[in-house]
Amino acid sequence: MKPRIRLLASVICLVALAMTARAEIAAWDQAKVTELAQQLEATTDELSRTFRSQPQPTRGQPDRLTYFRLQQEVRFLRRESRTLSRALQRGADLEETLPSFESLLNTVGRAETKARRVFTIADMHQQADKARTILNQLGPYYDPNFKPLEAPARR
Numbered sequence: 001m002k003p004r005i006r007l008l009a010s011v012i013c014l015v016a017l018a019m020t021a022r023a024e025i026a027a028w029d030q031a032k033v034t035e036l037a038q039q040l041e042a043t044t045d046e047l048s049r050t051f052r053s054q055p056q057p058t059r060g061q062p063d064r065l066t067y068f069r070l071q072q073e074v075r076f077l078r079r080e081s082r083t084l085s086r087a088l089q090r091g092a093d094l095e096e097t098l099p100s101f102e103s104l105l106n107t108v109g110r111a112e113t114k115a116r117r118v119f120t121i122a123d124m125h126q127q128a129d130k131a132r133t134i135l136n137q138l139g140p141y142y143d144p145n146f147k148p149l150e151a152p153a154r155r
Contacts, residue, residue, distance in 0.1 A: 025094075026140040033097075033141050034088040040104075040134040041085040047127035048078045054124070067118050073111035077131070080104050094142065101142045104135060105149070112152045 051074045057064040084100040108131070115128065132149045139146030 025144045028094055036134055036138050037085040037088045040081045043130045043134060044078045044081040047131060048074050050123045050127050063118050066114050070111060070114040070118055073107055076107050098142055116152055
């Protein structure tokens with residue numbers, strides 16, 4: 001009988017903890033989240049244009065492969081931010097858009113690591129900073145324990 005009581009107490013504690021964490025998420029504001037997602041879409045569009053305007057490394061340069069991997073990450077950021085924005089514009093909610101937001105965060109982490117090795121151009125950093133700022137504003141709507149993305153150390 002005692003193991004059952006302990007199990008029940010553990011389940012109650014876990015449920016209470018889950019409810020507390022859920023309560024800390026910023027109140028869902030469809031209009032605000034949609035507006036931020038639209039800003040993110042525009043910013044990642046500009047980031048992509050800025051990236052494409054940079055010269056590609058030539059054969060034999062040490063960071064050439066990293067450049068092409070970064071190019072793929074930038075494409076994905078643009079595509080995923082557009083998907084998030086369009087979903088929110090049609091009325092998608094937190095649960096429906098959370099996977100897109102999580103994908104964006106993961107991609108930003110990978111892209112920043114690569115970008116530090118490839119670029120020192122201020123335009124690229126400015127666009128990346130704008131996107132990071134918007135993601136940091138979206139974060140509390142998706143994760144009660146969201147830690148703002150920090151700007152990477154520049155080369």
